[in-house]
Amino acid sequence: xxxxxxxPQFDVQxxxxxxxxxxLRRLGLATAGLSIAILxxxxxxxxxxxxxxxxAGCGAPVDGQPNGKQFPxxxxxxxxxxxxxxxxxxxxxxxITVSLDAANAPHTVNSFVFLAGQQYFDHSRCHRLTTAxxxxxxxxxxxxxxxxxxxxxxxxxxxxxxVYPAGTLAMANSGPNxxxxxxxxxxxxxxxxxxxxxxxxxTGGMDVLQNIAGGGTADGSPDGAPAAGVVLxxxxxDQN
Numbered sequence: 751x752x753x754x755x756x757x758p759q760f761d762v763q764x765x766x767x768x769x770x771x772x773x774l775r776r777l778g779l780a781t782a783g784l785s786i787a788i789l790x791x792x793x794x795x796x797x798x799x800x801x802x803x804x805x806a807g808c809g810a811p812v813d814g815q816p817n818g819k820q821f822p823x824x825x826x827x828x829x830x831x832x833x834x835x836x837x838x839x840x841x842x843x844x845x846i847t848v849s850l851d852a853a854n855a856p857h858t859v860n861s862f863v864f865l866a867g868q869q870y871f872d873h874s875r876c877h878r879l880t881t882a883x884x885x886x887x888x889x890x891x892x893x894x895x896x897x898x899x900x901x902x903x904x905x906x907x908x909x910x911x912x913v914y915p916a917g918t919l920a921m922a923n924s925g926p927n928x929x930x931x932x933x934x935x936x937x938x939x940x941x942x943x944x945x946x947x948x949x950x951x952x953t954g955g956m957d958v959l960q961n962i963a964g965g966g967t968a969d970g971s972p973d974g975a976p977a978a979g980v981v982l983x984x985x986x987x988d989q990n
Contacts, residue, residue, distance in 0.1 A: 805843065805961060805962060805964070805965030805976075805977060805978035806961070807843055807844060807958075807961055808842055808843035808844075808961075808962070808965070808978040808979070808980070809842055809843075810842060811842040811873070811979075811981035811983055812842075812873070812981075812983040812984070814872065814873040814983075815873050816870070816871075816872065816873050816874045816892030816893075817868075817869055817870065817872070817892070818892055818893075819868055819870055819900070820900060820901035821900050821901045821902055822901065822902065823902045824857070824861065824902045824903070824904040825860060825861060825864040827856060827857065827860050828860060828864070829852055829856065829859055829860045829863055829989070830852070830989070831852045831853050831856040832852075832853065833852060833989050833990065834849065834850075834852070834989070834990035835849070835850040835852050835859055835863060835987060835988065835989055835990060836848065836849050836850060836953070836987070836988055836990055837850060837862070837863075837866060837950070837985060837986065837987040837988070838985070838986050839871075839889075839955075839982055839985050840982070840983045840984045840985070840986075841876075841958065841962075841980055841981065841982055841983060842978075842979070842980065842981045842983060843958055843961060843962050843978055843980055844955060844957075844958035844961075845954070845955050845958065846935070846952060846954065846955035846956075846958050846959055847952070847953050847954035847955055848919050848950045848951060848952055848953060849950055849951050849953050850862065850863070850919075850949060850950040850987065851908065851948070851949050851950055851951075854907065854908040854949075855907040855908045855947055855948070855949035856907070857904050857905060857907055858904070858907055858908075858921060858929065858947050858949040859949055859950075861900075861904055861929070861931075862933070862949065862987060863987040865900060865931055865985075866985045866986060866987040867987065869984075870892065870900060870931065871889070871890060871892070871931070871982050871984075871985040872982065872983065872984045872985065873892075873981065873982070873983065874889065874890070874891065874892040874894065874981070874982050875889075875891075875894040875975075875979070875980065875981050875982075876888065876889035876962075876976060876980040876981070876982065877889070877891055877894050877895065877896055877975060878896060878973070878974070878975065878976075879962070879963060879966070879967050879973075879974065879975070879976040879980075880972060880973045881963065881966055881967065881972045881973075882972040882973075883940075883941075883972070884936075884940045884941075884942055885916075885936060885937055885938035885939070885940050885963070886934040886935065886936050886937070886940065887934060887935045887937060887959060887962060887963065887976065887980065888922055888932060888933070888934040889932070889933060889934070889935070889980070889982060890922070890930075890931045890932040890933045891931065891932050892931075896932075898931070898932075899930030899931050899932065900930055900931045902930065903927065903928045903929060903930055904927070904929050904930075905927045905929070906921075906923070906926060906927050906929065906945075906947050907947050907949070908947055908948055908949065909944045909945070909946075909947065910944070911944065912944035912946070912947075912948050913944070913948075914936050914939070914940040914941075914942045914946070914948065915936065915939045915940075916936055916937060916938050916939050916956070917936065917951050917952040917956060918935070918936040918940075918948050918950075918951065918952075919933060919934075919935055919936075919948065919949060919950035919951060919952065920933065920934055920936070920946045920947055920948040920949065921933050921934075921946055921947040921949065922934055922946065923945070923946060923947075926945075929947060934946075935952065935959055937956070937959045937960050937962075937963045938960075938963070961978075962976055962978050962980055965977040965978045
């Protein structure tokens with residue numbers, strides 16, 4: 751990928767769950783790149799990060815805590831790949847609606863719909879914003895640490911020719927076929943390798959997503975917690 755000459759040079763394997771080592775945080779982007787890891791069950795609740803609310807249009811989230819549910823395996827395929835599905839992410843910065851690509855990513859959409867139905871995402875914090883190189887907001891970890899997941903992993907899908915323009919909804923992972931619950935929303939065209947299952951598109955609320963991105967990170971770095979303190983108050987998925 752190409753980056754602005756003034757921007758940090760990133761390893762373009764950004765959407766891997768953060769591996770539980772001090773080195774990632776200590777060495778920062780130069781060594782760890784933009785990697786995210788969801789290794790381990792990660793069901794213990796993390797200490798909540800402070801809500802900065804420094805972004806206009808973002809307020810306090812709805813009261814509540816993630817339920818921290820864990821599941822023994824990928825849920826059975828219960829969606830109809832021939833049908834349309836959509837989801838609404840109600841955030842403390844406004845709603846974001848997405849269409850889900852069940853035809854090309856049935857396992858991914860099935861898992862997302864299942865977890866939404868379990869209220870797994872509700873009250874969880876979007877723990878990561880990147881403002882250079884890849885331009886994503888990452889969510890889906892109820893622990894808020896980048897280590898959490900639902901207790902199961904499932905296969906990659908829809909990678910042939912995958913691209914990540916603004917509005918893409920895709921899965922974070924810790925390597926091939928290691929998808930869990932963490933996902934990312936692309937707010938500006940990203941030059942990512944075709945390693946992350948795209949499974950939907952933003953259909954409403956791009957202004958919300960871009961407003962969050964415009965607020966930057968809490969510590970001013972190009973990769974960190976959003977300054978807006980973004981929380982998914984609820985996530986609901988429906989068959990169209």
